[in-house]
Amino acid sequence: MTAPVRGLLCPITTPFSPGGDADPGRLAAQIEIYEGLSVAGVVVFGTSGEGPLVDPDEEAGLLAAARAALGSHRTLAVQVGHESVRATVASARRAEAAGADAILSLPPRYYPVTPDGLRAMAGLVVLREKVIKPLLTHRGRCKPGSKTRASAALDAQYQAVQRQMQHLFKLLHIAA
16 A cells, blocks of 8 residues: 655646647756755646646656656656546556656546536546555635625535535545
């Protein structure tokens, strides 16, 4: 079993060249900036949504550069979520091959968080079973502030879905 991920992980953006290609050298230079800071590692492809938009060859090159820049003493967490379970599993396998310490995945954007959406999210278990890495999941919280009448029902639904997700994650033995 892999050790738990601990400490502050900095999300980083994916740099591109002026020609539009992913730039592994600039990614490594960006990571090296954190060397003097007390961060435990970085999150790749999880900052501005570019992960699903990078092709597999670019993804592999960026992951190799990130792992090399971090060394073995820092955590490499990789966002692997795509619109299909197959693409997500393929991305998770590339992350594992590159030496990722953890993966994280958001649910596909086109599937609403409803009971059917929650069942679809159970597909994330495939990641846990096929890739032996911790699976980090996002569990947002409602932001405090004044509520309008229109948002009160939406907030109640959000909180109910959040409770259902927490229950589902516990049943599936996925950290939440």
